[in-house]
Structures are given as C-alpha cells and as structure tokens.
Amino acid sequence: MSFILASGSASRRAILENAGLDFEIDPADVDEDALKTGYSGDIGALAVRLGEEKALAVSRRREGLVLGADQVLEFEGRLFDKARSAEEAEARLRELRGRTHWLKGGVAAAVGGEIVWRHESACRMVMRDFSDAFLADYVARAGDMLTSSVGGYAYEGLGAQLFSEVEGDYFAVLGLPLLPVLGMLRDHGAAPA
C-alpha cells in the first residue's frame, strides 16, 4: 500500500514516516503567492484550496493517491505566510507575543486529477508575553525554523517556550492532521486497516 506526498515539508514527511507509513515524496510546483496575494476570503478555506491545488498538480501526472497540504497563519483577520528572513520572523514574533493567533491547515487527497477528500484544521495558539531578552535568545537559537515554518517556530522543539496555551490537534500544529489523514488512507487502501 503506498501513496504520494505532494510536499517538500520536512515536518509532514517526518509525521508520516514516524507513523510507519509507506509513501513517495513528489513536491507540487504550485504558485502559492498567486492564490494568497490579495486574498480576502475565509483563510481556512484558502488553506484547503491550496492543499487541493498541490494534490491536483501531482495527481494530474502520477498514478495513485496523492496527498497535498498547506498551512497559513491567521492573526486578527490577516493572513501570514512563512517569513522571508530571520529579521521578518523576529518582527512578527514581537507582534504576536502576548496575543492569540491561529494556524489554519488544509489537506486534500486526489486520484486521477480529481479531489476525493479534503479536511480543514484550526489550532488556537496563545503566545505568552515573553521579554525582549527571551526573543533575542530564541531568534539566535531557532535557526532555519524561523523561515521554514509558517509561524517561525517548531512547536515540538524550542517553539514550545513561546506559548502559554495551545488548542487543537498537535500534528495539525506541525503541519499535518495525522489522524484524519490516517482515516482517509485506510478508506482508500493506502494504510493498513
């Protein structure tokens, strides 16, 4: 039983590998900016749409079940994507500290160029009001995660120190709601029932 993960995300790959699943990696080449720039609708729906576009892009050229996913950060109705630099990540963390933001996730499965399943997730991230000194130390230690993760943190690692409370699926915070994905994979014969 196998399937294709249409993602270059190390976190998504690790989540599925650690769960013992058999799959291939074939990242989708989708112009996310084209869909995100100027978007003014429901941000969770956008994440689902992006997950669908990634799954479809690969499903149109590969046989079998293709899984695509996307995650965006929503803060006071504004949409944030991954920071482009450590400086931008630091400025954003300074803006988010002491306040609540949401990680909105979308995941979709496609077969033969058609969407067969989709799922939306929302995780409520209550960031503590940490000091400037803490932030400076965090930025010095966080490394690549500042720009490779949508929030500039690895919640399973150093990023946990940023939060006082988190509501939602742990795996969804990391980028892939594993249990709903496992249910879908089993339904499609791509994971052991």
Ligand SMILES: Nc1nc2c(ncn2[C@@H]2O[C@H](COP(=O)(O)OP(=O)(O)OP(=O)(O)O)[C@@H](O)[C@H]2O)c(=O)[nH]1
């Ligand atoms: N390790 C880790 N990664 C996180 C966390 N929160 C968000 N991410 C990652 O942030 C990234 C969000 O960007 P996306 O545009 O959804 O995905 P991507 O990394 O560009 O990869 P594609 O699926 O190829 O588009 C994903 O790789 C998530 O796994 C976290 O707490 N820990």
